[in-house]
Amino acid sequence: MKVIVDLTIVPIGVGISLSKYVAACEDVLNRPGLKTALHANGTNIEGEWDEVFAAVKACHEKVHGMGAPRIHTNIKLGTRTDREQSLEDKVNSVVAKQQG
Amino acid sequence: MKVIVDLTIVPIGVGISLSKYVAACEDVLNRPGLKTALHANGTNIEGEWDEVFAAVKACHEKVHGMGAPRIHTNIKLGTRTDREQSLEDKVNSVVAKQQG
Amino acid sequence: MKVIVDLTIVPIGVGISLSKYVAACEDVLNRPGLKTALHANGTNIEGEWDEVFAAVKACHEKVHGMGAPRIHTNIKLGTRTDREQSLEDKVNSVVAKQQG
């Protein structure tokens, strides 16, 4: 089952600057089988369910390992059985409707 | 790694009434090792990471199997390494501060 | 336009214990016209759109005023034009399907 995810991690208890933790998580997500796209409020990820969630778990383990005692994470995820859809497809379908 | 999750599934393409899909997902989540609590906008789940996400995946598979071609899901999740915390602990800590 | 919301605030830069900020936010949300229900991962709110979002804004102002320099918030919200629905209705419709 393929899944498209939007992942936002919020390390808690490490002060106000979170970018180094997000960057470390990006490195963890950058693995074969996953396609990722960083945006201002999270990271979009495309891949097989088990691989995506293994990477999300590895991201939590990495960030805890960097010293964050607590992590709040948001995930939006979509699965569909009617057809294949990529990250690019999702943006393109909206843009096409705007231009139509 | 223990995780506390708030899960909201939104089946798409099956009309406007979603409660039977949410109920089926509840049944799937009701398994040994997980503690769950239904609320108006989702279901809180407490358990080990792998077991929680196996159940979330099984929920998607169940709802697709019921005929939903597309599912949008929201997950809020928290992990912490400083101490154990249960669903009840989280509510109680807020209530205690309100009464304090 | 009536709205049902699930609100989760995560103050950042104030250490690891967040419950006093959540409790203060609960106090702000406890105002005429809004119905609220605290759960383990957030607070469900029912009310008119403008009143709900005025309260959410007041919550942010309150928590910043308590010293939190940064707040990450998650909102799930639902509006519908086909019929009225309360927080209780949403839980009951799922429970009814489970028992059916």
Next chain:
Amino acid sequence: MKVIVDLTIVPIGVGISLSKYVAACEDVLNRPGLKTALHANGTNIEGEWDEVFAAVKACHEKVHGMGAPRIHTNIKLGTRTDREQSLEDKVNSVVAKQQG
């Protein structure tokens, strides 16, 4: 109070293709005072709190007016009092840490 938002709308009861509703919402968000950036799982928005949430409300009204009887929406939002931050700043701070 400035806010950075990630907005995802999910119209319910209008079938499986949602892009025309998202496109209509994009048009509504495209107004003076707001900066927006579409991505695969939502739209990032930067602006003053009242203007951002007026636009989100207008988006719901627009999509209901197009015939969607029910809308599920997710909002991630951030406010901070320590410094100004733009959509670009948020991406750049992560990228800088990756390259550092």
